[in-house]
Amino acid sequence: MSSKKQLLGIRNYGSIGHLPGSRMGKGDHKCDSGQAKIATVKIRDKHDRVIVQEKLDGGNVGVALIDGILYPLTRSGYLASESTLEQHWRFSEWVYSQQDRFMAVLKEGERICGEWLLQAHGTRYYLQHEPFVAFDLMDGNTRTPHAEFLQRLKPGAFVTPKVIHEGEALSIQRAMELLNVYGFHGAIDPIEGAVWRVERNKETGIKGKRQWVVNFVVKYVRAGKIDGYYLPFISQQPPIWNTCNLSSL
Structure with a gap:
């Protein structure tokens, strides 16, 4: 299949709205x-549930x-193998080396969306886990509720973003206090921020x-976050590959 056409007919993952005070970039x-x-x-x-997670930067x-x-995809919904970026080629290769794990989770028409942390974007990481972190299981534009998402992922044993809160509403200030400066995924620069998932019964x-x-x-x-700070086309420096525990990479 050619990347001249979006494989799904839609983007793999859309844009998420920013909370008040969040640093916004172009197109946000x-x-x-x-x-x-x-x-x-x-x-x-009582029918609302708020789940707050660390926001990863990859x-x-x-x-x-x-x-x-199985089709490894970029955010735009094109084949990762046909990207111009090495990080996407390496993601595609890694997916096929792990295909049994993905096949154990996915049903026809579904996709696992996540963050590929192999290359530093605006945050460097010293990962104690593999560089793929799954944060959504989707069918079209429909997200799987979080508890079901975690249960569905068990056969593939995928890493997921750290949950710092579940239940009532949580203020931005408190979320950032709970995450502290470096969060829970091995960041060696201040983390990007947090994601709030609001579910309804x-x-x-x-x-x-x-x-x-x-x-x-x-x-x-967070204020001061610079998107893609370490990417070569912005930094004018060689790419930085994050440390991870996946020897096959």
Whole structure:
């Protein structure tokens, strides 16, 4: 298949709205004020659940299962193997070396979205785990609720972002205090920020039955964060490859 066409017909992963005070870059957008209040001040009622995770800083990638075949993708939804960037070629090679793990998790039409931390973007890492960190299991634009996501990932034993809070709303200040400067994934520069996942226990239409769905996702990026600071086309220096425990790379 050619990268001249998006494999899924959509981007592998879209843009997440920024919370108030978050450092925004070109093309970024703010989240709705109501979403910000639910995530960081007060949930609507007992049917809301807020999950806050460390935001990782690498290349946004995905792995889709289409017609029984695995396809490693860039964020835009193109084949990683046809990218102009070495980090994407190496991601594609790694996925196929780990294909049994992905096949054990994915159902037809689904994709695992995550952060590829092999190359330093704006944060350097000394990783104690492999460079792929899975943060979403998606079918089209639908996200899998977090508890189900973790359960589904078990056969592949994938690393996921550190959860620092689950339950009520959590302020930005408190989230950053819990993450401290370097977070939980081996960052050796100040971490980028945090992600808030707000889920809703909605009625299904069947009397007395509800199910959790992902309502929305928002993020906070710390002031002073420079996107892609270590990437060669910005730094004018050679690429920096993060340390990880995956000898095959």
